[in-house]
Amino acid sequence: MKKLAKSSYIALVSLIALAFSACTNDFEYSGVAAPENQVYFSNTLATKIEIDKNAGSFDVTLNRVSDKGSISVPLTFEAGEGNIFKVPASVTFAEGQKETKISVTYNPDEVEFGKYTGGTIKIGGTEFDTTYGISAYTFNAGCTAWVDYGTGYYREDCMTSFFGVDNPTYAVKIQKNKVEEGMYRMVNAYGKAYPYNEDGDWDKSQDYYVTINAKDPNHVYVEKSVTGMDWSHGVVTIWSFAGYYMSKGQALNDIIAAHPEYFGKLENGIITMPANSLLISMAAYNDGGLYKSGVNGKWCVALPGHEIADYTVSFTYTGRFTDAEGNNYCQGNVEMTSDVAYVKYALAADSEVEKVLEDMIAGGDYETISKSGTISMPFEESGNYYVLLVPYSADGKAQAYQTFKVKLDNGKGGEETWTPVFIGDYKYTLFFGTKDEPEVDKDLTLYQSDKDSKRYKIEPWGMEQSLTFTLNDDGSIMVDAYQYIGYDDPNYGSVYVDDTVDYTGATKYGTSSYADGVFKFALVYYVEAGVLTNGYETFTLTGQADAKAKAKQNGKDWGFKVNNVKLNPRMLKKAGSLEYVGR
Numbered sequence: 021m022k023k024l025a026k027s028s029y030i031a032l033v034s035l036i037a038l039a040f041s042a043c044t045n046d047f048e049y050s051g052v053a054a055p056e057n058q059v060y061f062s063n064t065l066a067t068k069i070e071i072d073k074n075a076g077s078f079d080v081t082l083n084r085v086s087d088k089g090s091i092s093v094p095l096t097f098e099a100g101e102g103n104i105f106k107v108p109a110s111v112t113f114a115e116g117q118k119e120t121k122i123s124v125t126y127n128p129d130e131v132e133f134g135k136y137t138g139g140t141i142k143i144g145g146t147e148f149d150t151t152y153g154i155s156a157y158t159f160n161a162g163c164t165a166w167v168d169y170g171t172g173y174y175r176e177d178c179m180t181s182f183f184g185v186d187n188p189t190y191a192v193k194i195q196k197n198k199v200e201e202g203m204y205r206m207v208n209a210y211g212k213a214y215p216y217n218e219d220g221d222w223d224k225s226q227d228y229y230v231t232i233n234a235k236d237p238n239h240v241y242v243e244k245s246v247t248g249m250d251w252s253h254g255v256v257t258i259w260s261f262a263g264y265y266m267s268k269g270q271a272l273n274d275i276i277a278a279h280p281e282y283f284g285k286l287e288n289g290i291i292t293m294p295a296n297s298l299l300i301s302m303a304a305y306n307d308g309g310l311y312k313s314g315v316n317g318k319w320c321v322a323l324p325g326h327e328i329a330d331y332t333v334s335f336t337y338t339g340r341f342t343d344a345e346g347n348n349y350c351q352g353n354v355e356m357t358s359d360v361a362y363v364k365y366a367l368a369a370d371s372e373v374e375k376v377l378e379d380m381i382a383g384g385d386y387e388t389i390s391k392s393g394t395i396s397m398p399f400e401e402s403g404n405y406y407v408l409l410v411p412y413s414a415d416g417k418a419q420a421y422q423t424f425k426v427k428l429d430n431g432k433g434g435e436e437t438w439t440p441v442f443i444g445d446y447k448y449t450l451f452f453g454t455k456d457e458p459e460v461d462k463d464l465t466l467y468q469s470d471k472d473s474k475r476y477k478i479e480p481w482g483m484e485q486s487l488t489f490t491l492n493d494d495g496s497i498m499v500d501a502y503q504y505i506g507y508d509d510p511n512y513g514s515v516y517v518d519d520t521v522d523y524t525g526a527t528k529y530g531t532s533s534y535a536d537g538v539f540k541f542a543l544v545y546y547v548e549a550g551v552l553t554n555g556y557e558t559f560t561l562t563g564q565a566d567a568k569a570k571a572k573q574n575g576k577d578w579g580f581k582v583n584n585v586k587l588n589p590r591m592l593k594k595a596g597s598l599e600y601v602g603r
Contacts, residue, residue, distance in 0.1 A: 060153030094144030136162035170324030184550030202235035210247035254303025289326035331419035438467035440565035497532035
């Protein structure tokens with residue numbers, strides 16, 4: 021019986037404590053007490069601190085391993101250039117305290133808007149050293165003149181990279197900087213306002229900001245922004261590539277010259293960032309590793325007084341239409357939002373997609389549709405195609421295009437027939453099983469096409485389906501696109517499988533191949549909303565096809581079932597389906 025793999029969902033791992041008992045009467049083991057004097061700074065402390073100009077002080081948290089006894093810890097302070105802050109010479113932990121506060125003081129009259137200064141606080145004395153954290157903490161603190169600007173709108177496109185959620189548009193509070201023109205920040209954009217959040221998903225103890233540098237409206241970037249949101253993988257941080265490289269010491273002009281595609285624009289009150297120009301990390305996922313985000317190119321902020329236009333278009337394939345003269349047409353329904361003035365559409369083969377899209381956007385002459393309805397596109401040969409839709413705004417500007425994969429049959433080749441050639445065992449390690457706990461189906465049949473000797477299929481595969489693919493002379497394999505696995509999720513709809521190379525358009529994520537009786541399939545399991553999982557699965561030949569295999573193909577021993585488990589909208593995509601950038 022097939023079951024959905026636990027690897028398709030995020031699970032918590034429990035640690036099992038092993039208890040040991042002594043076997044002697046004259047020795048009693050009482051465990052090892054935590055050293056009382058081990059103190060440290062948490063490595064999660066913010067290094068940039070916003071202060072209140074009139075407060076006169078702020079606190080820095082110091083931790084210790086044990087809460088036993090009262091201890092005094094000496095401190096030293098190495099002041100940075102222009103420092104205005106004072107740090108006490110020592111701090112005290114009272115009995116029962118595992119953390120205490122270091123009060124950093126300053127003269128409010130010395131605070132200058134936009135100027136950040138600070139230094140490094142160090143724990144004095146090696147007797148306080150510990151491996152639990154760091155013994156020195158460097159900070160820069162200051163006050164920016166942020167003032168409330170009003171309510172704007174945010175279309176989110178960072179969480180989509182990890183979780184495959186939609187791109188919601190929602191109201192957010194926006195502030196602007198009265199000292200630095202062109203600096204904006206969203207207040208708590210990933211708190212209660214974010215539609216996918218539930219109570220407890222974000223830190224309510226303070227405000228969090230997404231800071232946008234639009235000083236140059238033609239070269240906008242997002243500064244490192246801790247969101248305060250945690251979906252059980254650590255606090256989420258977002259920023260843009262430009263902001264990241266600047267934090268590494270690269271000059272803004274150098275980044276503009278080398279990577280202009282990393283920058284967004286501020287135009288008519290709307291801030292946009294191009295696809296794949298943003299970064300996202302989660303503190304507890306791959307040690308806070310950075311991954312590309314903004315994958316849909318929909319990240320957008322409307323400043324107060326403006327609204328985000330929605331140029332969403334979609335296509336639903338309804339079938340092949342053959343006219344009285346035998347001409348075939350791909351038919352389907354196009355849905356468009358009210359902001360779309362019209363849509364150019366075309367049907368293109370795999371190899372022609374990029375060329376056709378460039379021509380469509382450059383002003384090429386193509387069929388158009390100005391309201392939701394049915395479109396019909398002629399085709400001749402059977403195969404894999406893409407329906408290309410380019411929406412336009414009322415001023416005639418092309419917006420983000422959409423592509424939809426379809427598999428078309430011209431009906432002229434007759435029904436394809438197959439001959440059983442081998443039997444083998446299929447090992448599921450992605451959706452139906454895991455690498456550590458694979459699901460193995462034995463004695464499945466490998467069929468060869470009677471029409472094309474390079475075409476094969478495995479049956480029964482998945483949930484009473486077929487896995488069809490082409491095996492080339494050099495041993496390379498290309499799995500057919502858009503193959504239904506036989507399972508429909510109640511939230512996300514049908515689940516499909518595709519070759520990794522075909523789905524991603526790249527070989528760096530894995531390739532399918534055959535050697536020494538083993539088929540190695542590089543697969544992507546996905547729904548319309550995005551990738552569920554990807555990696556390798558195998559089919560190992562065990563013998564020639566026989567009557568038993570043919571009987572199985574004819575419907576015997578199929579009885580597969582599946583647990584009706586909902587796909588979690590917070591399901592983390594596996595790292596293999598995300599582009600890792602670094603730390």
